[in-house]
Amino acid sequence: MYIIIAGGGNSGEALAKTLVKEKEDVVLIESDKDKAEKLSEELDALIICGDSTNIDILKDAGISKADAVVAMTGDDKANLMICEIANQANVKRVLARINEPENEALFIQAGVESAISSTNSIVTDFKNVLRGKSSKTVATLAAGAIELIEIYIGDNSKIVGKTVSNVGIDKNVAKISSIERSGEIIIADDTRIINKGDILGVIAKSSSAKKIVEHFEKK
Structure with missing residues (x-):
């Protein structure tokens, strides 16, 4: 190019x-x-x-x-x-x-x-380090008000086995948009069941992102 x-x-x-x-x-x-x-x-x-x-x-x-x-x-x-x-x-x-x-x-x-x-990029980099390896912010939108987060679902996560519509989050605050499973990207509809090892793509309000990550990672 x-x-x-x-x-x-x-x-x-x-x-x-x-x-x-x-x-x-x-x-x-x-x-x-x-x-x-x-x-x-x-x-x-x-x-x-x-x-x-x-x-x-x-x-x-x-x-x-x-x-x-x-x-x-x-x-x-x-x-x-x-x-x-x-x-x-x-x-x-x-x-x-x-x-x-x-x-x-x-x-x-x-x-x-x-x-x-550049400001949001720096903030995102530090936020990812602080959160650890199980989740990371991929992008920020709307001047930092919205985050696209990838969350790894471990063996002991309380949402394993639940459907997307039954994970216990307020849809006005966050929404599961995709599931990466064995290298395949799946568009997340409400009936899709979440498995251990899945990587969820989640769109969330930045003000609630930390709580959403903790909710999905909680045992």
Whole structure:
């Protein structure tokens, strides 16, 4: 893929390095001259020093042939502008980093395929470590108000043998959406019986996520 990354900060640099290792064709735009020079020495990628919100800079980066544009600057307004230019250029995939979670709706309205909150990502990583290995938050939605959680059902969980509709949770707070069993993904309907070893995909309000995980893991 031909991928343009706007913003050569820590996150942009890390993404660029990963994509270069995977043999993707990467162009990275960085406004700071010293940083751009440093990146050009370290990365096997085209580095352009300039303002990513400038349409001429994006044209120089090859936006007309880009398969994807990833806006990774530390300014949400700049990232939104970059995404709007990419959409106007009919780029197939437009992604953005969000620095302030409350701005997520703006990116969604702008038609951004995936808007990832750096704050929510960090919170999710720490939350997964604190919860342990039996459950993990896969994603956060609605500015962090909703979580998609994977919960491993151990041998002694009290919900083993029960149907999805009879696990004892308030459907206004959480809902089992899927079951992973022996490598197969099953869409969870109310009559599906939960077995030990299942991994449940659960959509839950973040305020209730901890209690939901504890309920499913409880013996």
